Amino acid sequence: MRILIADSDSVAVGHLIKVLGKSSYTVDHVKTADEALNLFKHYDYDLFITELGLTDLPGEELIRQLRRSRVSTPIMVLSSRTDSQTKVAAFSAGADDYVTKPFDISEAQARIQALTRRAYGISEPRLRVGPLELDLESRMVSVNGHFLHLTSKEYAILELLLLRKGAVLTKDMFLNHLYGGIDEPEMKIIDVFICKLRRKLQRFGAEHMITTVWGRGYILQDPAATSAASHHSTTQSFPDGPSAPLRQAG
Amino acid sequence: MRILIADSDSVAVGHLIKVLGKSSYTVDHVKTADEALNLFKHYDYDLFITELGLTDLPGEELIRQLRRSRVSTPIMVLSSRTDSQTKVAAFSAGADDYVTKPFDISEAQARIQALTRRAYGISEPRLRVGPLELDLESRMVSVNGHFLHLTSKEYAILELLLLRKGAVLTKDMFLNHLYGGIDEPEMKIIDVFICKLRRKLQRFGAEHMITTVWGRGYILQDPAATSAASHHSTTQSFPDGPSAPLRQAG
DNA sequence: TATCAGCGATGAGAATACGCATAATTTCAA
DNA sequence: TTGAAATTATGCGTATTCTCATCGCTGATA
Numbered sequence: 001m002r003i004l005i006a007d008s009d010s011v012a013v014g015h016l017i018k019v020l021g022k023s024s025y026t027v028d029h030v031k032t033a034d035e036a037l038n039l040f041k042h043y044d045y046d047l048f049i050t051e052l053g054l055t056d057l058p059g060e061e062l063i064r065q066l067r068r069s070r071v072s073t074p075i076m077v078l079s080s081r082t083d084s085q086t087k088v089a090a091f092s093a094g095a096d097d098y099v100t101k102p103f104d105i106s107e108a109q110a111r112i113q114a115l116t117r118r119a120y121g122i123s124e125p126r127l128r129v130g131p132l133e134l135d136l137e138s139r140m141v142s143v144n145g146h147f148l149h150l151t152s153k154e155y156a157i158l159e160l161l162l163l164r165k166g167a168v169l170t171k172d173m174f175l176n177h178l179y180g181g182i183d184e185p186e187m188k189i190i191d192v193f194i195c196k197l198r199r200k201l202q203r204f205g206a207e208h209m210i211t212t213v214w215g216r217g218y219i220l221q222d223p224a225a226t227s228a229a230s231h232h233s234t235t236q237s238f239p240d241g242p243s244a245p246l247r248q249a250g
Numbered sequence: 251m252r253i254l255i256a257d258s259d260s261v262a263v264g265h266l267i268k269v270l271g272k273s274s275y276t277v278d279h280v281k282t283a284d285e286a287l288n289l290f291k292h293y294d295y296d297l298f299i300t301e302l303g304l305t306d307l308p309g310e311e312l313i314r315q316l317r318r319s320r321v322s323t324p325i326m327v328l329s330s331r332t333d334s335q336t337k338v339a340a341f342s343a344g345a346d347d348y349v350t351k352p353f354d355i356s357e358a359q360a361r362i363q364a365l366t367r368r369a370y371g372i373s374e375p376r377l378r379v380g381p382l383e384l385d386l387e388s389r390m391v392s393v394n395g396h397f398l399h400l401t402s403k404e405y406a407i408l409e410l411l412l413l414r415k416g417a418v419l420t421k422d423m424f425l426n427h428l429y430g431g432i433d434e435p436e437m438k439i440i441d442v443f444i445c446k447l448r449r450k451l452q453r454f455g456a457e458h459m460i461t462t463v464w465g466r467g468y469i470l471q472d473p474a475a476t477s478a479a480s481h482h483s484t485t486q487s488f489p490d491g492p493s494a495p496l497r498q499a500g
Numbered sequence: 501t502a503t504c505a506g507c508g509a510t511g512a513g514a515a516t517a518c519g520c521a522t523a524a525t526t527t528c529a530a
Numbered sequence: 531t532t533g534a535a536a537t538t539a540t541g542c543g544t545a546t547t548c549t550c551a552t553c554g555c556t557g558a559t560a
Contacts, residue, residue, distance in 0.1 A: 009276055009294075009296075051294050052294065053292045053293040080290075080294040080296075080321055080322055081294075081320055081322070082320040083320030086320070101295075101296060101323065102296045102366060151537080152536085152537095153536080167387045167388055168387070168388060168389050176322075185538055185539080186538075186539065186540090188540080189539080191517095191518065191519065191520085192520080192538080192539090195519060195520060195521095198519095212519090213389060214402065214545090214547075215517070215547075216389065216402060219388060401546080403548070404547095435549060435550085438507095438550075439548080441509095442509085442510095442549080442550090444507095445509060448508095462508090464506070464507080464556085464557060465506070502559100502560095503560095504557105505556105505558085506555105506558095507554105507556070507557090508553100509554090509555100510551105510553095511550105511551100511552100512549105513549090513550090514547105514548080514550095515548070515549085516545105516546080516547070517546075518544085518545075519542105519543095520541105520542095521540105521542095522539100523539080523540075523541095524538080524539070524540090525538070525539085526535100527535085527536070528533105528535085529532105529533095529535100530533090
């Protein structure tokens with residue numbers, strides 16, 4: 001599995017390259033669009049990751065050129081811009097995914113896996129936590145083998161939870177993930193969707209997976225995995241000292 | 251990892267740039283808001299550090315403009331102003347952190363790391379001292395394998411203690427860490443939280459970890475380790491030499 | 501040892517965040 | 531245009547956390 005990265009900042013992508021290397025990807029790294037185009041003339045890649053702000057050519061122009069010369073390699077854009085205008089431009093130029101900087105390594109990894117999965121098949125394209133399974137590509141979600149029907153917002157929330165499982169996600173993060181910073185509704189909506197998600201998960205026996213971290217946000221965990229570590233009546237994830245357990249809807 | 255600094259006083263930031271450069275950050279430095287905006291049009295940065303008193307545009311206006319154009323890069327403000335009004339204005343414009351000049355280099359470094367940490371990925375986000383373990387991302391804390399349920403303020407205090415383990419932390423530092431100089435309550439609150447923390451730690455056998463340094467503040471230590479090595483006390487915080495007593499609540 | 505400032509502990513009221521039902525609005529297909 | 535589904539907004543009861551006042555105690559200093 002071969003990846004080409006075009007990014008002028010070698011330090012930032014250094015870690016990404018390191019991580020990908022460990023996942024048995026072969027990574028080439030260039031700093032200019034020119035070099036990237038050149039390499040594409042001679043080699044095939046399974047994925048192309050690029051920033052938009054390359055010095056010699058606007059990122060979307062590079063993408064357009066690649067697509068014009070019939071390069072079908074999936075393209076992932078790395079950028080600090082979150083405006084939908086830029087995103088749309090990137091997508092319409094031919095990008096397949098768009099990740100905002102600074103990015104979370106494991107989230108990027110998951111997305112990369114989703115984009116490269118086709119080429120060699122066998123790798124795991126799915127995100128799993130306990131009985132929960134989510135397919136990034138087909139956007140299907142199942143719990144204990146039962147497929148759930150989720151609305152787009154519900155899916156988007158669950159996707160972020162899975163992409164960054166084990167991390168506390170603030171409502172801000174959800175808003176940003178769901179709306180990309182444009183026409184954002186009230187924050188209160190997030191807990192409405194969380195509530196609906198919880199109920200749907202519960203229907204098929206996946207309880208206590210989304211935990212509230214009071215004053216911060218929400219976190220996704222496999223209750224079976226975490227309760228093993230702690231014994232007595234402690235709650236799934238934040239067993240309490242004195243008394244009160246973490247509140248879990250249900 | 252790429253940082254853009256906008257500051258008209260090149261001497262002041264010169265040192266910072268030097269230090270950051272050694273930490274393998276790539277640093278660009280401009281002196282006007284105009285230049286900064288221009289660079290943001292063409293490049294992606296992982297962090298933007300700016301003073302408020304730029305000549306051509308009020309700092310917060312610059313921040314607002316960046317945010318309006320959907321730049322999601324974390325923004326750290328450097329300013330000599332300490333009034334909460336200015337701070338609030340900066341934050342509401344879209345800043346992520348606020349450091350007052352003159353600043354402590356290592357503190358600035360820590361904050362910068364915190365702001366850019368996410369992109370560095372999986373590099374050991376856990377802090378440990380003796381039986382205590384803290385995960386910065388999931389905000390989970392465990393003692394001897396038992397997970398604790400901490401409130402957000404309790405967690406914030408423990409986090410600072412662990413981030414700077416072995417150093418005496420004054421109540422001022424805690425206040426600053428918890429409230430960032432905005433709407434700070436009475437200082438007395440800190441020892442209320444310390445008290446609650448100690449009790450929760452004690453419940454699972456972690457006693458004597460938070461030690462009172464009378465008249466100065468608190469320090470986190472592994473009691474098992476310190477009994478042998480209680481004389482590395484040359485740190486900035488023990489001007490009294492060997493006689494300085496440490497008291498432990500119980 | 502007397503004195504005083506700093507610290508530990510507690511509990512109650514205030515402030516805040518959350519869960520969820522429900523209502524209003526938007527979207528979209530027929 | 532109409533109706534159903536999805537999305538967004540609102541409101542309220544409740545859970546949780548924060549803050550403060552207070553009191554008794556501890557350690558520093560002379």
